[in-house]
Amino acid sequence: MSCSKKFVKRFIISLIGFALLNASVSAQGVTLYTPYTKIAVPPGETINYTIDVINHGNARKNVDIRVSAMPQGWTYDLKSGGWNVKQLSLLPGGKKTLSLKVNVPYKVKKGTFRFKVIAGSQVLPLYVEVSRQGTYKTDFTCKQTNMEGTSKSGFTFSTELKNLTGEKQRYALQSAAPRGWSVIFKPNYKQATSVEIEPNQKVNMTIEVKPPHSVQAGTYKIPVRVVTNNSSAALTLEVVITGNYDMELTTPTGLLSTKITAGDERKVELLVRNTGSAKLDNIQFLSTKPVNWEVTFDPKTVDELGPGQTAEVYATIKAYKKAVAGDYVAKIRARTPEVSSSVTFRITVKTPMLMGWLGIFIILVALGSVWYLFRKFGRR
Amino acid sequence: MTDTVEQIQASHGKGMTGRLRFVLFSGVRKKRENHVVHPFRVIVEREIGDQIRSWRFIILILIIALTTLGSLYTALTNISEAIKPDDPAGSFIFLKLFTISDGTLPSFIVFISFLGPLLGIGLGFDAVNSEHNNGTLSRLLAQPIHRDYIINAKFVGYLTVISEMFFALGFLVMGIGIIATGIAPSPEEFLRIVLFLLLSIIYVAFWLNMSIWFSVRFRQPATAALTGISVWIFFTVFYPLIVSLIMKGISNPAWVSNPSYQILLEKLKLGLMRFAPNVLFSEATGTLLMPTVRSLGPLTMEQIAGTVPGPLPLGQSVLLIWPHVTALISGTVLFFVLAYVPFMRREIRSR
Numbered sequence: 111m112s113c114s115k116k117f118v119k120r121f122i123i124s125l126i127g128f129a130l131l132n133a134s135v136s137a138q139g140v141t142l143y144t145p146y147t148k149i150a151v152p153p154g155e156t157i158n159y160t161i162d163v164i165n166h167g168n169a170r171k172n173v174d175i176r177v178s179a180m181p182q183g184w185t186y187d188l189k190s191g192g193w194n195v196k197q198l199s200l201l202p203g204g205k206k207t208l209s210l211k212v213n214v215p216y217k218v219k220k221g222t223f224r225f226k227v228i229a230g231s232q233v234l235p236l237y238v239e240v241s242r243q244g245t246y247k248t249d250f251t252c253k254q255t256n257m258e259g260t261s262k263s264g265f266t267f268s269t270e271l272k273n274l275t276g277e278k279q280r281y282a283l284q285s286a287a288p289r290g291w292s293v294i295f296k297p298n299y300k301q302a303t304s305v306e307i308e309p310n311q312k313v314n315m316t317i318e319v320k321p322p323h324s325v326q327a328g329t330y331k332i333p334v335r336v337v338t339n340n341s342s343a344a345l346t347l348e349v350v351i352t353g354n355y356d357m358e359l360t361t362p363t364g365l366l367s368t369k370i371t372a373g374d375e376r377k378v379e380l381l382v383r384n385t386g387s388a389k390l391d392n393i394q395f396l397s398t399k400p401v402n403w404e405v406t407f408d409p410k411t412v413d414e415l416g417p418g419q420t421a422e423v424y425a426t427i428k429a430y431k432k433a434v435a436g437d438y439v440a441k442i443r444a445r446t447p448e449v450s451s452s453v454t455f456r457i458t459v460k461t462p463m464l465m466g467w468l469g470i471f472i473i474l475v476a477l478g479s480v481w482y483l484f485r486k487f488g489r490r
Numbered sequence: 491m492t493d494t495v496e497q498i499q500a501s502h503g504k505g506m507t508g509r510l511r512f513v514l515f516s517g518v519r520k521k522r523e524n525h526v527v528h529p530f531r532v533i534v535e536r537e538i539g540d541q542i543r544s545w546r547f548i549i550l551i552l553i554i555a556l557t558t559l560g561s562l563y564t565a566l567t568n569i570s571e572a573i574k575p576d577d578p579a580g581s582f583i584f585l586k587l588f589t590i591s592d593g594t595l596p597s598f599i600v601f602i603s604f605l606g607p608l609l610g611i612g613l614g615f616d617a618v619n620s621e622h623n624n625g626t627l628s629r630l631l632a633q634p635i636h637r638d639y640i641i642n643a644k645f646v647g648y649l650t651v652i653s654e655m656f657f658a659l660g661f662l663v664m665g666i667g668i669i670a671t672g673i674a675p676s677p678e679e680f681l682r683i684v685l686f687l688l689l690s691i692i693y694v695a696f697w698l699n700m701s702i703w704f705s706v707r708f709r710q711p712a713t714a715a716l717t718g719i720s721v722w723i724f725f726t727v728f729y730p731l732i733v734s735l736i737m738k739g740i741s742n743p744a745w746v747s748n749p750s751y752q753i754l755l756e757k758l759k760l761g762l763m764r765f766a767p768n769v770l771f772s773e774a775t776g777t778l779l780m781p782t783v784r785s786l787g788p789l790t791m792e793q794i795a796g797t798v799p800g801p802l803p804l805g806q807s808v809l810l811i812w813p814h815v816t817a818l819i820s821g822t823v824l825f826f827v828l829a830y831v832p833f834m835r836r837e838i839r840s841r
Contacts, residue, residue: 400796435806436784437798456798461809469816476823483827484638487834 139167140200142229148237153218154274154310157238159210163229165200172199173230175208180225183218187211188227198229212238216274216310219243248281249274249312250336250343257319258350261387265319265349271297271336273307280306281336283315288330290322295334305336319349326387326417327353353388355448357415367456373431374462375404378455380423382444384415390446391415395423398441402430405440412444427457435461529635530643537647541613550612551655557601558659562587564595566670582801584675585682585779587667598663599775602690603768604726609652610697611718616711617644617702618833623709628838641833645702645826652694660687678804685808686778692818693771697722699825706829706836725766733762749790756788770818774811781807 143162151157165171174197177186188195190208198206210227220243227234249272257265273279282304285293297305297315307313319332332347360381370376384390393412397405408424415421425442438459443452541547565587572590573583591597596604618641621627630640660683668674675683700721704714737759745751763769777783781801785793802810 398796401792403796432793434785434789434793434797435802435810437800438796439798440796458803460806463809466809466812469812472816473819473823476820480823480827480830483830483834487638487831 140165140171140173140230140232142227142232142234144234144236147235148222148239150239150241151214152241153214153243154216155214157212157214159208159212159236161208161210161227161234163198163200163206163208165202165204168202170199170201171230172197173232175227175229177210178226178228180212181218181223183215184223184225185213185215214238214240216247247274248272248279248336248338248341248343250345252317252345252347255346256348256350258352260354261321261323261325261351262354263321265321265347267317267319267347269315269317269334269345270312271305271307271315271343272312273309275309275341278306278308279338279341280304281338283334283336285317285332285334287319287332290325291330291332292318292320293332293334294318294320317347319347321349321351324385324387324418325351327351351387353417354386355388355390355446356384356386357390357393357444357446357449357451358383358385359442359444359451359453361453366453367458368427369458369460370427370429371460371462372429372433372435375426375428376457378425378427380425380442380444380453381420382412382415382423382451383420384417386449387417389414389416390448392446393421394445395425396443396445397425398443399427400430400433400438400440403433403438403440404428405442427455429457429459433459435459529633530639533635533639533643534647534650537644538651541648541651546612547651550609554601554605554609554655555659557595557605558598558663560595561591561598561601562663562666564591565589565597566667568592569671582676582679582781583671583673584664584667584679585781587663587671588683588686588779589776599686599772599779603693603772603775606690606694606771607697607722607726607768608719609655610694611701611715611722613648613651614644614698614701615705615715615718617641617648617705618829619705619709619714620711622838623711631838638830638834641702641706641830645699648698649691649695652698653691656687656690656694660684660690681804682778682781682807685804686775689771689774689778689815689818692815692822693767696767696818696822696825699822699829703825703829706833726768729766730763733759736762753788753790760787764814764817767818767821770814774814774818777807777811783807783810786810 141162141164143164144159146159149157163173163175175188175195177188180186188208188210190198190206195208198208200206208227212225218240220240222237222239224235224237227236250269251272252267252269255267257267259265271281273281283295283297283302285295287293294301295303295305295315295317297313299316305313305315317334321330328351330349330351332349333344334347335342335344358381360383362379362381368376368378382393390412391414393415395407395410399405404426405428406426408426412421412423423444427440429438436459438457440455440457441452442455443450568590569583569586572586588598591600618627621630627640631637664675664680664683697718701714701718704717705711708714708717737755740758741755742751764773773786777786781804782799784797784802808815
């Protein structure tokens with residue numbers, strides 16, 4: 111008997127409990143609804159949920175709204191009508207829309223995360239699947255890391271620097287360019303050596319690279335880095351210098367004048383310097399000179415001259431035998447198919463002394479005849 | 491000339507009395523108290539003294555000094571116009587004092603080339619014949635001196651007077667130029683001016699010797715003077731006319747378009763003109779005082795191609811005119827010889 115009594119008692123309790131439960135559902139009559147209950151996002155994504163709160167009951171309902179079991183490091187914002195809401199009051203059959211903004215941090219493990227939105231006694235479980243391993247780092251990217259130009263060009267790289275860490279960071283901007291290269295960082299269009307970025311913010315930064323004056327043709331790698339005390343990011347910029355042709359013709363002393371006696375010749379030392387970044391082949395020498403003058407070169411051509419190298423050439427200038435005394439101009443040109451360079455010589459021509467000696471001889475003969483006359487007639 | 495005779499006696503210590511000693515210049519006497527003056531020197535000094543006291547010389551020097559000052563005045567008033575920017579001879583401003591004129595009065599070098607012969611002829615035309623006619627020559631020759639001392643001393647004495655005069659005039663022009671313009675001549679300019687003065691002296695010496703030759707050749711001083719002046723006028727006035735006549739006669743109109751024929755004609759004309767001493771002198775002085783002159787003959791475009799207009803160095807200018815200088819010196823010596831030989835061979839009797 112006691113046994114059956116116990117059973118009855120239990121049954122009644124459970125009956126009452128069931129009735130109570132039913133009563134609470136029907137009594138409260140509030141439903142939380144969102145269509146996207148499980149979504150997959152990358153780290154750092156912000157998810158915007160739209161959650162409808164519906165009152166099925168016949169009475170006005172006040173419900174407390176909260177979010178619980180949010181994973182660590184995740185932040186959220188629950189708003190309705192522009193307000194952060196804690197409690198909603200719903201008319202019978204009324205519907206209210208909540209917007210829930212969830213920020214998935216960058217530093218997050220791959221996997222499925224779960225949190226709940228609770229309205230009164232209603233629980234809405236939401237699942238977020240983080241699609242890949244999250245990071246806790248700085249993102250430094252450049253869309254076009256390779257550029258080509260001559261030794262005289264400047265190279266401007268557009269980069270983007272993102273602070274994906276949770277804190278504000280101050281980045282030091284560094285480059286390890288080869289010697290002679292100039293690398294200028296311009297975050298926010300101003301030349302700087304460091305830049306401060308708020309978390310989850312980015313800065314557009316241009317990097318201006320200038321090659322040294324006497325750079326040779328080739329491909330150059332310019333590593334650039336942004337460094338903080340706990341994070342760093344690196345990028346390797348690539349500059350391809352195409353060869354340019356440039357040549358300089360001069361003399362060892364820089365003296366561009368000389369003297370010649372008419373009919374004589376004068377050897378002039380010339381220097382050809384390859385000031386470009388590419389090899390020069392088959393340099394020829396030409397001259398523009400007064401009529402009947404001769405200019406010969408030794409050697410006649412320079413077969414090959416590397417960048418920065420210098421070759422000696424001797425020009426032999428022969429003045430015309432009957433050249434009138436005075437200053438003349440002779441132009442000497444070194445030429446390759448790609449480039450040419452010239453020097454202008456001022457040549458002072460002197461007349462030979464032969465006529466002068468002849469004149470002196472005639473005068474001496476005349477004076478000698480007078481002396482002879484003195485001797486013959488004078489002393490008697 | 492009697493003074494000269496007395497001096498010679500004095501200098502030789504024969505009959506050395508106080509009265510004769512007094513004739514010597516006091517400066518000379520002081521210096522040479524215990525020294526016998528060489529007779530040649532005495533004659534030269536006497537000739538100089540005779541010349542600078544003569545009216546003839548004073549008139550000549552006045553003419554030349556006045557024309558010099560006149561040309562200097564025109565040069566000074568026009569020098570600002572003569573200085574042009576980008577002038578290759580821009581660094582030789584001072585030399586322009588001697589060469590520029592505005593057309594109203596000729597420049598200094600033109601005056602010198604014109605009046606220099608007159609000076610030479612004027613000094614020398616009666617050098618020997620007047621002494622001969624006055625009878626002083628035989629008295630002079632009676633002294634124990636070599637005969638050629640007389641003609642040599644005359645030449646040296648006149649040349650000394652001319653040299654001093656030219657240097658005085660040239661330095662006067664330079665000095666006034668420095669005061670008026672405030673520009674000092676550069677060393678090269680100074681050397682060029684000195685060489686120009688030396689050249690002028692040689693040029694006048696040429697005419698002087700010619701004139702002395704005439705004075706030996708002709709007994710009458712008037713004949714000698716007229717002959718000298720006619721030679722001078724012949725070369726300055728008629729000779730260019732004769733040369734252009736000759737050129738007109740020999741030039742063939744059929745070949746005129748040929749440039750080498752033209753050059754040949756031009757060279758021939760220049761060659762003929764250069765027999766005139768005044769042409770030689772003006773070419774030489776022009777080259778000396780205008781350093782941009784490069785050549786004295788015709789220049790072809792071929793020769794000009796590639797040249798830079800600029801002044802010649804002094805040595806090159808001198809080398810360019812050296813043939814002219816040689817010709818003038820040789821002519822001077824030639825006329826001296828022509829005067830010397832007949833003078834030495836002549837029989838001189840007292841009247």
